[in-house]
């Protein structure tokens with residue numbers, strides 16, 4: 001598409017009624033052209049992911065592209081397909097503008113459903129009209145200069161996994177970091193200006209978990225990361241906390257980063273580690289993505305490959321769910337000792353059950369530790385298979401890929417970190433069981449990542465995640481999803497249900513705790529305290545130091561300027 005076509009599209013975005021003032025439209029074609037030249041021709045027009053399936057775009061007739069459309073339909077719920085495309089998100093309400101119903105979605109349940117496309121206009125939603133395919137620091141420097149000069153807001157997108165849609169901003173210039181694809185292994189990595197050496201892997205910002213897990217395995221190592229193939233190892237996961245089923249023993253993503261190369265909004269390429277830019281390094285380990293600059297690459301501590309015990313447990317709920325109470329009691333009664341022994345995992349896949357892993361125990365010890373759970377499974381028409389996998393990557397390939405969360409659907413989460421102390425009193429345990437039964441009735445079986453650093457030796461104050469992580473045993477969550485053609489009222493209802501669940505039910509369980517900023521309620525009422533606890537004031541000072549003009553902003557991020565800047569999130573009040 002040439003620049004004239006793009007300008008035309010931009011004008012149409014105004015015409016289709018964007019809610020906010022749009023500085024992007026005051027930019028002349030010559031300015032866009034100059035930006036394109038300064039980024040070596042890597043400025044692109046952002047068009048909605050499913051546009052090839054439609055014959056109207058922003059209300060204007062266009063021709064559909066049948067071949068491209070059928071590839072999109074076939075791969076609509078594939079995260080590996082989506083991650084390759086700037087305009088795709090994993091939870092696709094963030095491709096749309098929810099509040100104005102500007103969207104371009106297929107029917108997830110049946111991506112070939114003609115009702116989603118025939119006679120329907122594919123609208124721009126939150127997709128940036130222009131984005132830079134970032135290949136190095138100078139592309140980012142050009143974007144910051146451009147934003148400073150024109151007032152056009154910026155957004156940073158890596159994989160599009162963010163549950164709060166922070167990789168989108170309506171009418172922004174997007175920076176897409178997916179193609180920063182370098183990987184290197186160094187058994188004696190020394191952070192710049194430091195002295196101690198570490199077994200480490202350095203990844204470009206676009207590298208995904210599946211890539212780095214395999215690369216680490218090839219180098220006799222394990223990268224400690226999350227439960228999905230295509231999350232970025234160097235983006236929002238790392239900066240927001242980063243949990244893994246191995247976190248109980250090996251810490252969070254933020255505990256394992258050794259060095260980060262980042263372009264801050266003043267245009268400087270900086271190296272942040274324990275020995276230089278230490279304030280920034282601290283803030284980047286918990287303060288969240290999209291806030292302090294654009295990360296180019298990061299270096300992480302890796303472990304030597306070791307065997308891992310795995311339990312794959314399932315059972316059959318009775319018709320009346322009468323065995324669920326016993327199941328929840330088994331989980332709640334055993335969780336404190338499981339945590340101390342280093343077990344981590346995810347509770348509740350389909351069929352109901354769990355997958356837990358342990359890098360510390362022998363197979364026999366694992367069997368003894370899980371005896372009550374195994375007996376429960378056998379008594380309830382289920383199975384509990386305990387086996388030794390040679391290392392992390394074989395475990396990931398065998399167990400995680402088939403159970404990772406569905407993508408290509410509109411969905412939202414609410415969650416809270418549940419303190420170990422609650423599991424240590426009779427009253428706390430029964431409160432938890434009552435909660436789990438209630439949650440099952442209202443939202444379906446609870447999804448519980450058991451991924452807190454409970455048995456990890458942490459130096460207090462070393463990172464900026466909420467200290468609630470350090471004393472929690474569970475990251476307890478609830479989810480709601482809706483349909484591609486749900487009305488704004490129905491979307492608001494789903495968001496409200498999850499907000500009330502997080503704000504009332506979960507908060508009542510753990511009033512002084514916090515929540516994981518990447519997987520919390522989108523409408524969290526007291527997000528500064530809930531996401532960061534006592535660290536917020538210091539995070540804000542670092543934000544102000546490195547981004548005094550506030551060139552970067554995202555939903556409930558450090559220094560967030562407020563909901564008025566983000567008109568696509570429906571107002572729930």
Ligand SMILES: Cc1cc2nc3c(=O)[nH]c(=O)nc-3n(C[C@H](O)[C@H](O)[C@H](O)COP(=O)(O)OP(=O)(O)OC[C@H]3O[C@@H](n4cnc5c(N)ncnc54)[C@H](O)[C@@H]3O)c2cc1C
Pocket residue numbers: 090091155156157158159160161162163166167177205225226227228230231232233234235236237238240241242243244288289290291293294295296404405406407518519554
């Ligand atoms: C299916 C699924 C499974 C998940 N499983 C886990 C899990 O096991 N463990 C876990 O901890 N979390 C998990 N998450 C949550 C995940 O950590 C967050 O969604 C996280 O924000 C993803 O970061 P990203 O960079 O891949 O995604 P994006 O959506 O592209 O970006 C997320 C945020 O980081 C910013 N950002 C991205 N790249 C950069 C960069 N280079 N520089 C600066 N800012 C950047 C973006 O602007 C945005 O604010 C899961 C999410 C999904 C959808």
Ligand SMILES: *[C@@H]1O[C@H](CO)[C@@H](O)[C@H](O)[C@H]1NC(C)=O
Pocket residue numbers: 015016017059121
């Ligand atoms: C787009 O077309 C639809 C259907 O004709 C119309 O209702 C809508 O107002 C149009 N949008 C704008 C902003 O022109």
Ligand SMILES: *[C@@H]1O[C@H](CO)[C@@H](O)[C@H](O)[C@H]1NC(C)=O
Pocket residue numbers: 001002003006036040041042043044045130
């Ligand atoms: C930017 O320049 C490249 C190379 O000249 C061109 O292919 C591309 O279409 C331009 N981008 C825009 C948005 O015009």
Ligand SMILES: *[C@@H]1O[C@H](CO)[C@@H](O)[C@H](O)[C@H]1NC(C)=O
Pocket residue numbers: 071074075081
């Ligand atoms: C999309 O799906 C089809 C059919 O499953 C597959 O053959 C094709 O390779 C996929 N396309 C891409 C680009 O992954």
Ligand SMILES: *[C@@H]1O[C@H](CO)[C@@H](O)[C@H](O)[C@H]1NC(C)=O
Pocket residue numbers: 185186187214215218219
């Ligand atoms: C790490 O593994 C890659 C293969 O994925 C290999 O090319 C590289 O040489 C290895 N690095 C070292 C230092 O052994």
Ligand SMILES: *[C@@H]1O[C@H](CO)[C@@H](O)[C@H](O)[C@H]1NC(C)=O
Pocket residue numbers: 326329330333426429
């Ligand atoms: C769980 O522990 C409580 C005591 O705290 C006990 O009453 C209950 O029977 C136990 N449940 C199971 C299934 O072992």
Ligand SMILES: *[C@@H]1O[C@H](CO)[C@@H](O)[C@H](O)[C@H]1NC(C)=O
Pocket residue numbers: 316381
């Ligand atoms: C036992 O489980 C199997 C498979 O999950 C299921 O088909 C069967 O109906 C279950 N039986 C009972 C009694 O629940």
Ligand SMILES: *[C@@H]1O[C@H](CO)[C@@H](O)[C@H](O)[C@H]1NC(C)=O
Pocket residue numbers: 312313314383398399
């Ligand atoms: C886990 O157990 C269930 C039930 O026995 C089984 O269907 C599933 O395939 C197992 N998962 C793996 C990866 O072996």
Ligand SMILES: *[C@@H]1O[C@H](CO)[C@@H](O)[C@H](O)[C@H]1NC(C)=O
Pocket residue numbers: 406409481482483
């Ligand atoms: C939510 O997702 C599930 C599984 O992906 C699907 O079966 C269900 O229909 C969805 N709910 C709505 C309201 O679309």
Ligand SMILES: *[C@@H]1O[C@H](CO)[C@@H](O)[C@H](O)[C@H]1NC(C)=O
Pocket residue numbers: 107113115116485
């Ligand atoms: C939503 O989509 C489904 C499937 O295409 C269709 O049956 C239903 O009528 C649609 N609902 C509305 C309100 O348009």
